[in-house]
Amino acid sequence: MDLQTKLRQEARKLLEEKLVDVVIGYEDEGAPLRTTPCFITDPQDVDRLVWNPFCDHNLARYLTARKDKAAVVAKGCDTRAIVVLINENQIERKNVNILGMPCGGIVDRKKIYNHLKNGDVREAVLKDKVITVKGLEFTADLMVDDFLADCCLSCRHRNPVLCDVQIGENLPPLDVKDEYKKIKQLEESTSEERWEYFRKTLSKCIRCYACREACPLCYCQQCFTDQNFPAWVGKTTDISDTIVFHIMRAFHTTGRCVDCGACERSCPNNVDIRMLTKKIAKDVKELFGDEAGLQLEEKAPLSFYNEDDPQDFIK
Amino acid sequence: MKNAASKYWRIPLDADRVKTPKGKIHILKERCKGCGFCIEYCPRDVLEFSDEFNEKAYHPPRVKDEKLCLCCHLCELVCPEYAIWSTEEKDEELHHP
Amino acid sequence: MRTTPRILSSEKIMKTIKKDKINTVLDFLIKKYQVFGPVQKDDLVVDFGRIQNGAQACLEFSNTNEPAKKLFFPQAETLFSYTGSDAAQVSELKPEKPRIIFGMRPCDAKSLSLLDAVFDGPDYKDPYYIVKRKNTTIFTLACRRPRSNCFCDSLGIGPFSKKDTDVFMADLGDRYVFEPITPGGADILNKIPGLENARPTDAERLKNLRSEAESKVARKVDLDNLPEKLARIFDHPFWDGIHQKCLGCGICTYLCPTCHCFDIVDEQKDDKGRRIRIWDSCSYPTFTLEASGHNPRATGKERMRQRLMHKFRYFVENYGEIACVGCGRCINHCPVGSDLIREIENINNLK
């Protein structure tokens, strides 16, 4: 039985037995190369649920605002986000039923558009690992694995770290090479080059806050950008304001970011948001040996004191 | 020395002057039904199962290191078959605990 | 509201130039005008930018990522600056060097006429907008390759619409043709050196290309009864479900050519400061948050309803037109794949 069928079965069971009020999953509304989140409350609707490499949203994002009991379809990275949310008191473990999906990586649409020289994809059919895309003037067969999102290429937690039901067998760990290749390049460049890089990529930002809203961990009731007493950051798209927004957001994810890539995928203007968050995640891992969202009741690395902490900077 | 936490590594300097009872263990192998209580409960870990079989085809206990026995009689108390007991050696032999 | 002046038919002569000479046209215009046109920002993003020489323009594009509204109603615009604590010193608005926007799509051109209704209406005149609008001549470029989510047809615009522009342009394959629509447009067109008169067959060719382009607009939506329908379903349970997946980000509103809500903030340091107008979005909770902490649009439900109601009902009630031009940007860029057309269809299907 394929995973999608299993998923639907499990969802039907949960709804029929009234174990959950809603199943949050993905459905296909016909748009090529993408799925859309869906909220299923009626067992008869479970066949809307799909599971494919276009299921790119981090649905943990929808859990924080809910008061009811929800089942959520979650990939490895999504389960890590859920773990962080539980650790940060944002969801109660008993209120969430995790349908864990071992995930071989999701497709980055933008990579396909790029490959097709910004070709307008009007139809896409997935069969096994081949996507047949059609536009007005072209047809092409593309391999899923050639268009995986960057965060999936360096994924170390493809299987759920926490779940109530796991749909399908564990996947073997990915042979990750050069996880920090881009980061290292940036680290090795001069400060002028780095500044120019950040200026260039962040100047594309239009402050629509899609990155913030797509991030499961940006759950603050009022974001620092929205505060005006004191006003932490200007509201314009001046590069100084935009940089403050992105750097502060990255700081706020320190030791928490699970590198699901939702921020970067949601950006309408292709800002390299992960460059900041991934760099911080790298630092946290190197300094504190910590990766976010792997264990319940784990404290964030910057929230407790450990005698073994590297403390040269204090001396 | 039991529970000699790593803090104290030295054989105590008065060890040769300390007297502790020395037990002798007697086992009636044929009575034994191999329940292992004596082995399990011995606080000094003196006993172990032997490889041999008795008439009933059980492995009776045997003494690992008789010097460890302090003659507390617990093996006697727990043996359901009255197959084991200890007596205190009266020769006042000194030994290191 | 602006009314389009007519031009005499004798002036309405189509001009043409070979594709490889188009840069000379731009280079000529750049000498006299500030020219804005589509510029490649990165592999996927084409946007309007100031062009310093003709080679920078990127005319082979489907549509710009961001709409043309930002050239008239910038995302952040200083309204005035002040110093001292007594009275604000407002500097006078002076028109800059005349501007040409070269290569705007007809959908974006249409959006300007909708924005005119808001910023240059009988009751309210926004000087910041008007000064830019009056100072600008628009060259639209017909859209030969509508994208999969375009539905301009349904709004009565179409990829070859000649409305709301000064000069209409189209790509004939090896040449561009120019058609003056307004006297101002004709005036500029006449001054451009190197343009030839269009060939007699060009009008026919244009017509064929037009129907070809129109046939490629794949998506359609029935908007006929939408305003009345919306008026009846304000309290419909439909809204409880529709907003669930919406993240509440501002992409759809920021990328919408017609969305025009803004916030005004002061930036001050010591006794120097400025008052800025910035884009705002009805998707944000802070949009209606009151100082008391009360929020009349407390959840995503009210906010999403507001967005649809405003575009398809309130705007119609106020200005007689739907505030949508069918550019499809909100659908293309929605991070969770919300589809405006599908939403409208769902509303149409409601009992």
Place this chain on the structure above:
Amino acid sequence: MAPRIGVYVCHCGGNISEVVDIQKVMESLEGPVDVVQIKDHEHICSEVGQKLILNDIKENKLDRVVIAACSPQFQGITFMKTMEHAGLSPYVLEMANIREQCSWPHYDYPQEATKKAIDLTKMSLAKARLDIPLEKKVIPIGKRVLIIGGGIAGIQAALDLGDAGFQVYLVEKDPSIGGKMAQLSKTFPTEDCAACILSPKMADVPNNPNIKLMTSTEVKDISGYIGNYQVTVTRKALYVDPDKCTCCDKCVEACPVTVPNEYDEGLTTRKAIYLPSPIAVPHSYILDDKTCLGLFPLACSKCKEVCEPNAIDYDVYPTEEKFTVDTIIVATGFDIYDARQKRVYGLGKYENVFNALEMERMLAYAGEGKPLKDIGNRIAFIQCVGSRDEQVEHEYCSRVCCMYATKLACLLNRERPGKEIYIFYTDLRAYGKGFEEYYKRAQSEGIKYIRGRVAEILEDPKTKKLTLRAEDTLSRKIIESEFNTVVLSVGLIPNEGTRHVAGLLGLSRSQDGFLKEAHLKFRPVDTLIEGVFLAGTVQGPKDIPDSVAQAGAASSRAISLMNKGVYEAEPITAQIDESICIGCGMCADVCAYKAIEITVVDAHTGKKTAVVNEFLCKGCGTCAATCRSGAADVIGVSDHQISKMIEVM
């Protein structure tokens, strides 16, 4: 209504005015309508200066005061009192430090210093505008005190407080009080017998009606705050009723189990049932259930069989006790450095290498005429083992080793004449009263002090004699010599109990791991936790007189707090904006004072927010810095005030 601010710029008798152009500073402040007056003064802290402020507040109806002068650490309290005299809240006073942070360090750059003074004063002005007239919070405080640790410091503090009529709970984890001092042979520099001077004090403790002595007891949990500390202790089962026990020693004879005797550092043995030490208080046998052959099930019961007064009861269990105290004195003491980590010295490998505490015990036995072992004639002491040693990350000096080595050497020398005793030292520190004289006397008695670190020690496997190799750094000669016994002068380190208590109370520790005092010079026995004091070596290595002195200081600090009957808490504390707080708990995690809890504030919506205990909160601002959404802030030093201060720079 706009505030009415008065600004005073102090010359500090030239300390400031010689560098900073006071006139320019004053001119720079002119303009804003809320600055009602700007004055300068030669010495604003003088009585005349204070009167000037008082007068201005009354006449000009000032409601904010900005003083540009010295550090608030220095004169802040003075001016806060002035404010109170004038009937204003002391928290509407702002001080701009234009002396320590301006005129002094920038002495050679008067122009720049003036600019900086202007900035600093403007910043204080910006902050003052947003100041809130806070009031101190008052907590009632009783007369109960918990003392953790029954060593000499804990005993001294308990006796001082008990004698003064305070209710003392003295908690000791070991079966007897007395601590490390009870193990010593004699004390330097007077060579008093340690047991002789300590045991009367130990005996006084149970006799004092105000002291509740709890031995074999560990502190499990402490919560609350000054005036209201909730203490939970765990009392171990002792199995012997001290009231019935006659100390006849028959149980010891009967007990078959021998284990190393902690009191003698494992040099001798004890039984599983034993008297902790000859001078133990409470003086009663106890049964060590960890080494007993077994109580569950009962394995042996030989001791109970021979106990005539029937004092032994196996059916007892550990108990928990809870009580409330107003203040706490931490006197958890030290451990000695485990010299086995310095492998070159061979402790744990060579039987004739001892650490100093072992030697104390050897000498105690020798003094009683019951020597444990022949020490031999050639004895070497190696100093600074585990002290002043960056390799083992103990950079500090343990302060007592020089003198205790001298003492041990003198005692050994006198025990049997004809000994040759060498002390290998790095630097000799004889800083205390009578120390230098003692050192001189030791030299005159023939103790040889060699300046040099010992490189290694080798043992002759047959004779067990030790060959020691060292460089005499004064004569530049390599010494290689044979000794019968080597004594390692081990340093003092913080112990496990200190770590535990520090964790319970949220006390901070210095780099060396000992507990940190509130201020090294001016508040040496206070901690940053209100109502918690330090006594003895828990704060750092020290000798007996210093420990006793510090215990006295700690108890008098506790007394001065408790005698008032009320405690005034600083009003500068964290506050949480509940409308923004989302209850993520990061602030609670980082709070060193455990002052924040995450609580459900709306049962209907399940909304959780952080709640600050304003008595525990010290206003350090860590929570505010950590809070992502800006819900945590500090009253009196708000984010808004700080951003305004930055703005005017």
